[in-house]
Amino acid sequence: MGVKGLQYFMDSCCPEACVPVNLREMARQQIAKRQQGCTSTANNNSPTLVVDGMACLRGWYSCKDWVCGGQWTEYMDVLKGWVEAFTSAGIRLVFFFDGVVEEKKRQVWVKRRRRVNGEISKMFRYIKTYGEQPGRDLFCLPSGLATFTCFALRSLGQEVFCSVQEADYEIASYARQHGSMGILSQDSDFIIYDSAPYVSVAKLRIDNLTTVMYDRERLCRTIGLTVTQLPLLACLLGNDVVSEVQMQHIRNNAMATYRTNNPTPHSGAPQGQKVLAVSHLVSSLWGREEQDTELIPPSLNLSAPHRELLKRGVRSYLLPGQEAFQRGDISAPPPAFEKHVSPEILKACREKHVATEGFMVYSVVCQGVIECSNTLEDEENAELLPQALVYKPCRQRIYGMLLLHGHDGSSVDLPAIREWFVYPGNPLKEPDVVYPVPVSLPCDQPSLDLLWFGTGPEVSTLRLTSFLSIFDCQDFSDLYGVIEDSLLAALCLVTYIVLQVQTLSQEDIDAYLSQAVCLRLKSPDELQQIKLPVLSSRAVQLGSLYIRGLSHLLGANCASGGPLPSAALMPWHSFDGRLFHSKYLLAHSGTEKTVLLDRDSACLSLFLRLREKLTETCRKRGRVLQSRPFAPEQGHRITPGPRYRGRHAGGGENWRGRGETTGGHRHGGGWRERGEANGDPSEYDSRERLWQRGGHFDPHSHSYPYGHDGGPQNTSRPPSQSRSRSYRRGRYRPNTSEY
Structure with a gap:
């Protein structure tokens, strides 16, 4: 939420209220x-600061690189330092994050999403023009930041609520009920709530x-109102419940x-005048005998x-x-699918x-x-599917895991999920x-109660099988306990992406897998x-x-009863945006696998094993990977020929419109626009044959002039020293207590 113009008014026109x-x-x-007995409602000895997590995200993510998918290891260090600054001062932190979008605010949510889409389009155009991150x-x-920040804070021992x-x-309710010392946020609604003091995260100096x-x-005192009159002021100024437009005539x-x-204008005009004018109106609406007894004074001339x-x-x-009034519309509606699951x-x-x-299960079931x-996502890139469509088959299986127990499979009374996913071509109407x-x-679908509450080795095996089946990766069950859980999760995810996105190449897979394997080598x-x-x-786009996909792994893991520890699904264990981008550039320039794997024989061996497993699984499902190098758009380091430029600019079928998957790889892994239009695979194949025959790019004759650190490649560099291996072992398998 947020009150239109109020934050500005306090900062610019009411300095006495900014302490x-x-x-x-x-x-x-x-x-x-x-100690004097004034705050007996507090339930903890330490002073508590309630933190609005969503308001802090932009400040927390201070990492230099943000466009490549996230610098997650660095971000974890930032969060750890931020938390330690408060705990060392004896301040207990309690974090809250948005867990739902209320339907009465859906249009506000949609409006904001459309605005951000415009900013993302500008960002991609900048990258394609200049080949660098914009300002x-x-x-x-980075995508998924709020979701993974909740898990990150919990891993740091913090109390987090969704x-x-x-x-x-x-x-505001928690802070009032528990006598908290303050609310840390950047939302003018906390001025309106009669709760704990509101302190600014934007003006916070963590040092x-x-x-x-x-x-x-x-x-x-400045605007001549009582605290109980502030809610009416907020609504007349405009907030997420009552829009500015609806009360424009009143203002x-x-x-x-x-x-x-x-007649003498206020120094803060016009914003200052607006707040003062509405304040004077609110103050004049009640008589003394009516003060604080009417929700909306009768003297305010309004339609019903x-x-x-x-x-x-x-x-x-x-x-x-x-107790003056009762808050309306707070009774929880009955769960959406209560007849499909147990109490x-x-x-x-x-x-x-x-x-x-958990992740996803409450939104779906309740x-x-x-x-x-x-x-x-680049709306001008027609060859890459939007993530919403890539992961739609996965979500459908998660929904099936949650809701189809005991259902006869008929279309009668089949539960349906309403998805509000932002992607290019979706108008969000x-x-x-x-x-x-x-x-x-391989067996009848187990009940959700068995998966979530059952015990014993058979149930554990069933959980893992269910999880892998959601991504059509049942063949990977033999890797469980053999490779680290985070690598198993990464392998499942990359395999699923390959099966769903037919335009992914061998180079893309090498980039994904090599960075997951090499991440263990790297210190922050x-x-x-x-x-x-x-x-x-x-x-x-591939990084995002x-x-x-990691968030879908979380949803599948929760729905399956948690066969993997949630920490294994966190991005800081399998992904770093800058590292992935460097591996992508190397892989698409034809770099030898030894160099791609940082000249570490153990990493190379593990990489080849994972890639062989992925390739074999894909082959069984009719998906054959091909080499198809992509050069950067501007050709700053590699200059592609005309065929490449044409392929890159307009290659791939057009998924725009309200696209839908057509059943994943079992039906060719394709997609189609709503209606009967389908891509012509023969046209795509012919372009790919031209790509392979063309002389516009030869990875063996055009050496990529930069190593993973951005400097010139040193082909005589000796293998990694034992220090790296020692560090890798210590970092790669975190303490089980972290999970």
């Missing part, structure tokens, strides 16, 4: 008050824990009256629909324990969701709706309706020092595609 504070000193003061004016958070209502409301507190009491009348009574809308908006700010499963879904231990925000698909298992400093001679927009 510099030291959080360390605030914590000391709260301890002193508690911070086009900054986009909301089942509006996150701002749950944050000395100083920031600015927005004092609602001082604000009220216009208020502005006209204000200017008549105050607008009055009801305002009531709903005002109620949204009323917290438990504030125990419903309870477990909610508990997993709130504790951020709400019947799921959404995915923007991904770094309505959700995609997606139906579950049963998972192919080494990863940060990787230099990229040029950026490939195609590699940017992988990260989105």
Whole structure:
């Protein structure tokens, strides 16, 4: 949420309400008050700061490289240092993240997603023009950052909650109920809630824990209102419940009256005038005898629909324990698919969701709706499928795992999931309706209660089989316990991507697998020092595609009862954006495998084993990988011939429109636009034969002039020393307590 213009007004026109504070000193003061018995509601000895996680993401992700998919190892170090700054000051942190998009705010969500899509399009055009990462004016958070940050904070021992209502409301409620020292956010709604003090994350200096507190009491004295009148002010100014447009006529009348009574304009005009004008209106609406007894004063001239809308908006700010009014629309609707699962499963879904231990299951089972925000995808690239379509068959099997137990398989009363996924060509006017698909298992599909609550080795085997089947990777069961769990997960994911995306080449697979294997060799400093001679927009999209796949691994793992530890599915164990990009450039330049694997014989052996397993599995399913090098768009390092340029600019079938998969690799792994239009595979094959015969690029005659660190290749460099191997062993298998 957020109140239109209020944050600006306080920063620019009401400096007396913007109080510099030291959080360390605030914590000391709260301890002193508690010792005097003033905060008996607190349930923890340490002063608690409630953190709005979504408001912190942009500040937390301070890594230099963001466009390549995320510098996840570096990001983990940033989070660890941030948490330690507070814990060393004796401040307990409690984090909240958005867990749902309320339907009453769906259009606001859609509007924001469309705006970000425009920024992503500009970003890709910049990369294709200049071959480098754009500036911070086009900054986009790496895909999946919020999802994986929840797990990261939990791994650091922090208390993390995922909301089942509006996150701002749950944050304010928790802070009020537990007597927290403050709410750390950047959302003007926390000025309106009568809860703990609101302190700014944007103005936070982590080195000395100083920031600015927005004092609602001082604000009220300045604008002539009481704290209980702030919710009406917020709704008349405009927020996510009551839009600016809907109350425009009220503000216009208020502005006209204000200017008549105050011919000397306020120094903050026009923004300052607007807030002051509406404040004066709100103050004038009640008589003394009516003060605080009416939700919307009768004297406010409104139509019946607008009055009801305002009531709903005002109620949204009323917290438990504030008895003047009851908050409306908070009763939880019945679970979407309660007849398809047991009460125990419903309870477990909610508990997993709130504790951020599960992913996807609550949205599917209890709400019947799921959404995915923007991904770094190039709308002008017709040869790569959007991630929403790539992973649709996977999601359908996850839905089947969750909902099809005991269903006779008929289309009668078949549960349907509403998907709000952002991808090029989807106008987001309505959700995609997606139906579950049963998972192919060698036995009857087990009940969800057995998978989630059963015990014994047979159940453990069943969980693993179910998980692998979701990605059609049953052949990998023999690798369980033989290779690290994170590598098994990465192999499943890359294999699935290859089966679904027919335009992926052998070079793409080599890039994915080599970076997963070599990541163990790299310290955080080494990863940060990787230099990229040029950026490939195609590699940017492939990096985001992988990260989105990890979130689907999480959903499948949760639905299957957790055969793998969730930590094994985290990106910092199998992906680094800059490392992947460097491997992509090397692989597509024809670099020898020894160099691609950092001249480490153990890594090379493991890489070849994984690649052989992937190739064999794909061959069984009719998918034969081919070599198809791609050069960077600008040819800064490799100059492609005319055939290559034409292929790269317009190659591949057009998936635009409301595209749908046609059953994955079992039906050719293709896709089609809604309707009857299908790509012509013969045309695609003929282009590929031209590609292979053409002399525009020969990886053996055009050496790639940059090694993985961006410097000239040193073909005489000796093999990695034992230090790297020692570091790798220590880093590769984390303590089981971390899982």
